[in-house]
Amino acid sequence: MQTAEKNRSAKLLDWRYGLVADHIEDRQRVLDLGAGTGWVGKRLIERKESDVSLVDVIDCNETDLPLTVYDGKKIPFGDKTFDIVTFVVVLHHAVKQEEILTEAARVARRKTILVEDTPKNVLEHCIDRACDAVTSFEHGFYNPASYRNVMQWRSVFKKLRLPLIHEHTIKPFFPFYYTKAVFVRDVAGSAATTGE
Numbered sequence: 001m002q003t004a005e006k007n008r009s010a011k012l013l014d015w016r017y018g019l020v021a022d023h024i025e026d027r028q029r030v031l032d033l034g035a036g037t038g039w040v041g042k043r044l045i046e047r048k049e050s051d052v053s054l055v056d057v058i059d060c061n062e063t064d065l066p067l068t069v070y071d072g073k074k075i076p077f078g079d080k081t082f083d084i085v086t087f088v089v090v091l092h093h094a095v096k097q098e099e100i101l102t103e104a105a106r107v108a109r110r111k112t113i114l115v116e117d118t119p120k121n122v123l124e125h126c127i128d129r130a131c132d133a134v135t136s137f138e139h140g141f142y143n144p145a146s147y148r149n150v151m152q153w154r155s156v157f158k159k160l161r162l163p164l165i166h167e168h169t170i171k172p173f174f175p176f177y178y179t180k181a182v183f184v185r186d187v188a189g190s191a192a193t194t195g196e
């Protein structure tokens, strides 16, 4: 294990990895969009033999994998280049979320997997903001705190005609209560499954 990752919470990264890995088959081609430090993508390579591309609007990559920096609008790959596009706690750092999701749908042959903080009240919103302020300061992430709750994300997927096959509200990693959710859009699917 590399030193930078030792200093980071391996448990938190394992947990994030597990949230997307459940929806990814072995040896698929994955775009980790908003890859950040790169540790989730690294796990996909090591544990699922995924062919992973890391892309972000800044470079705070701590792994030995190549990372492509892009303008946050046009993903620099052709249509259907990837089987899967993942967003792991990324889109609340972006303002034009619908445009980015549409771009992701363009480059994904199959799935878009969205893991998001989905605060459902003022307290959860404050907790999310506080946690994000710390990591954003550490890495220099743009932090507009553009959270949506579960209903609002459902509406976005519906509006963009991206059919959800799975939606899952997650128990928090931290000891205090706040909500995250996983949404999986699949071009081959239509009926959504939901779970807590």
Ligand SMILES: C[S@@+](CC[C@H](N)C(=O)[O-])C[C@H]1O[C@@H](n2cnc3c(N)ncnc32)[C@H](O)[C@@H]1O
Residues within 6 Å of the ligand: 016, 033, 034, 035, 036, 037, 038, 039, 040, 055, 056, 057, 058, 072, 073, 087, 088, 089, 090, 091, 093, 094, 100, 135, 141, 142
């Ligand atoms: C909280 S970090 C998550 C990093 C990584 N996905 C993980 O789980 O460890 C959010 C990341 O989203 C990136 N980001 C913000 N706006 C973006 C955009 N429009 N497109 C892609 N990535 C973006 C940030 O630069 C940052 O690396």
